[in-house]
Amino acid sequence: xxxxxxxxxxxxxxxxxxxxxxxxxxxxxxxxxxxxxxxxxxxxxxxxxxxxxxxxxxxxxxxxxxxxxxxxxxxxxxxxxxxxxxxxxxxxxxxxxxxxxxxxxxxxxxxxxxxxxxxxxxxxxxxxxxxxxxxxxxxxxxxxxxxxxxxxxxxxxxxxxxxxxxxxxxxxxxxxxxxxxxxxxxxxxxxxxxxxxxxxxxxxxxxxxxxxxxxxxxxxxxxxxxxxxxxxxxxxxxxxxxxxxxxxxxxxxxxxxxxxxxxxxxxxxxxxxxxxxxxxxxxxxxxxxxxxxxxxxxxxxxxxxxxxxxxxxxxxxxxxxxxxxxxxxxxxxxxxxxxxxxxxxxxxxxxxxxxxxxxxxxxxxxxxxxxxxxxxxxxxxxxxxxxxxxxxxxxxxxxxxxxxxxxxxxxxxxxxxxxxxxxxxxxxxxxxxxxxxxxxxxxxxxxxxxxxxxxxxxxxxxxxxxxxxxxxxxxxxxxxxxxxxxxxxxxxxxxxxxxxxxxxxxxxxxxxxxxxxxxxxxxxxxxxxxxxxxxxxxxx
Amino acid sequence: xxxxxxxxxxxxxxxxxxxxxxxxxxxxxxxxxxxxxxxxxxxxxxxxxxxxxxxxxxxxxxxxxxxxxxxxxxxxxxxxxxxxxxxxxxxxxxxxxxxxxxxxxxxxxxxxxxxxxxxxxxxxxxxxxxxxxxxxxxxxxxxxxxxxxxxxxxxxxxxxxxxxx
Numbered sequence: 001x002x003x004x005x006x007x008x009x010x011x012x013x014x015x016x017x018x019x020x021x022x023x024x025x026x027x028x029x030x031x032x033x034x035x036x037x038x039x040x041x042x043x044x045x046x047x048x049x050x051x052x053x054x055x056x057x058x059x060x061x062x063x064x065x066x067x068x069x070x071x072x073x074x075x076x077x078x079x080x081x082x083x084x085x086x087x088x089x090x091x092x093x094x095x096x097x098x099x100x101x102x103x104x105x106x107x108x109x110x111x112x113x114x115x116x117x118x119x120x121x122x123x124x125x126x127x128x129x130x131x132x133x134x135x136x137x138x139x140x141x142x143x144x145x146x147x148x149x150x151x152x153x154x155x156x157x158x159x160x161x162x163x164x165x166x167x168x169x170x171x172x173x174x175x176x177x178x179x180x181x182x183x184x185x186x187x188x189x190x191x192x193x194x195x196x197x198x199x200x201x202x203x204x205x206x207x208x209x210x211x212x213x214x215x216x217x218x219x220x221x222x223x224x225x226x227x228x229x230x231x232x233x234x235x236x237x238x239x240x241x242x243x244x245x246x247x248x249x250x251x252x253x254x255x256x257x258x259x260x261x262x263x264x265x266x267x268x269x270x271x272x273x274x275x276x277x278x279x280x281x282x283x284x285x286x287x288x289x290x291x292x293x294x295x296x297x298x299x300x301x302x303x304x305x306x307x308x309x310x311x312x313x314x315x316x317x318x319x320x321x322x323x324x325x326x327x328x329x330x331x332x333x334x335x336x337x338x339x340x341x342x343x344x345x346x347x348x349x350x351x352x353x354x355x356x357x358x359x360x361x362x363x364x365x366x367x368x369x370x371x372x373x374x375x376x377x378x379x380x381x382x383x384x385x386x387x388x389x390x391x392x393x394x395x396x397x398x399x400x401x402x403x404x405x406x407x408x409x410x411x412x413x414x415x416x417x418x419x420x421x422x423x424x425x426x427x428x429x430x431x432x433x434x435x436x437x438x439x440x441x442x443x444x445x446x447x448x449x450x451x452x453x454x455x456x457x458x459x460x461x462x463x464x465x466x467x468x469x470x471x472x473x474x475x476x477x478x479x480x481x482x483x484x485x486x487x488x489x490x491x492x493x494x495x496x497x498x499x500x501x502x503x504x505x506x507x508x509x510x511x512x513x514x515x516x517x518x519x520x521x522x523x524x525x526x527x528x529x530x531x532x533x534x535x536x537x538x539x540x
Numbered sequence: 541x542x543x544x545x546x547x548x549x550x551x552x553x554x555x556x557x558x559x560x561x562x563x564x565x566x567x568x569x570x571x572x573x574x575x576x577x578x579x580x581x582x583x584x585x586x587x588x589x590x591x592x593x594x595x596x597x598x599x600x601x602x603x604x605x606x607x608x609x610x611x612x613x614x615x616x617x618x619x620x621x622x623x624x625x626x627x628x629x630x631x632x633x634x635x636x637x638x639x640x641x642x643x644x645x646x647x648x649x650x651x652x653x654x655x656x657x658x659x660x661x662x663x664x665x666x667x668x669x670x671x672x673x674x675x676x677x678x679x680x681x682x683x684x685x686x687x688x689x690x691x692x693x694x695x696x697x698x699x700x701x702x703x704x705x
Binding site for chain 2: 271272291458499520
């Protein structure tokens, strides 16, 4: 119902006749259009326009732009006006969303990326790193300098954006978002608010939320219920602190905390399943039964996407390759098609920022070339593997051979880390961690006998690292060998890469958009009456 | 006298209030549940299936934010008739009354609850059914075996038999 009307809205915008194929498809872009209206009505128009011109890259993928992609801001505004002009046709939310309209915001703050967006959509609107750049105000001598690095965006806008994105926290200035982190700044340290799945710095978390609300989604948190995804093993204090912040600082009308694993499980249509969530910072295995996480059987290991990225980086470095971050050189075209790179000397760049920029590149290499081997990695068997070329940002082409298979195999056999030069520091932690299949079996064995069969037959893969090629097949194969005879092992992962990567967010998005879910929210009045600890009862 | 009445009344109010709180607690306990309502007809027909054995199966669906009955199967219908009723790309709940003979040659029957959520169905559809299941299942008192199936092979007759025994 809602799609049909949203869809016709889209085709109206494009100036063509309503097409049924657009109308029925679960298309996030259709929703983008439909959703932008209530937002528009609530936000001051001026703010909206500012957002549009500030974040042009976020809009590029929108469908209504594709036909006229070459035109810029003026036509964007014109389209915006046209959207508003059409809004009277669709202003009745009951018609638009089949009565499901609650306009909630869904945020999944992971250890590596933060996913934020409007409930009811098929993919998060904003995906940005959940680390921030921090500059100690004492050190800053020339704040205008970093802005010069941005060639693509005119200065006037840039100033506004910087003004928006930096939150002065005491004496530290914080920079949040992919764009703000993309600029190198003198003395900027890159900090993460999360250590071992636990929030250690709430100031940074606040700045990330601020960024999501005010710059990415352009909403006033006072007006929208907030659904937050939380790690399966979140502690009581963490939950209460979250509730306190949300109600006291952001004054949200309602809040809900949902467990990552439960959302993933529901989004795949199962109330009972074993969720293997391999994310950026860690890998967590959580059994879910009838919508509850079985806390005692949750297993986790620090080996996630970032760990693999580090392994790959160290391995490449040991072969004499240096990954030059994008900011550290300039490329000039000397003759058509021929480039020259000139290294820049930037002595004030911090180590953590250099590492952050290098990780961005290496994680792209990893995503492009790596693939889980079908059988446990064996140095001799893979020594003659054909090399795969990859072109680095500075133009040099590197070739990656056995590492393509060796790095992903660390997930299955963490002791491999010891053979990677430069990773000695983590070798000890890695040695104490078991491989993925062993963790899965251990987790299942800690559950009640009655549900083990069910868990074995619905193992769900989710998270960014789950998109690794052949990971699903390898895990299934290893589990078949190690599981009891009677068990019917089935590993499931959504065929759609977006769904796999954002399954938690998508689950939250749907849940929060259900009309019937409205009664489940932890409301502001309940918070005022019972206090933050009531969250344990409302969102167990 | 009036005082006493008033006192009694107050006590009643407190009692009802407590009961209400208790009920509220029971229903809001479910984790991340969708809060979907259940049509009374579902319970009634399920009771008929359980006690009078009037039906072989019942297929439920969610519509307008509540669980309603979609189809009722007569006692003569077979398991194949039942699976044919389930749509290939949409989720459903179903209850099936399964007759079988045990290894000791004893005629028995068991009531199955099946959560049908095919992989090909839309994410939203799956989410709605999965998050409402726990609450709905609790309404149906007397389910003996529970099954979740995402493709026909997960609810084949062999699996049903093996779960029944």
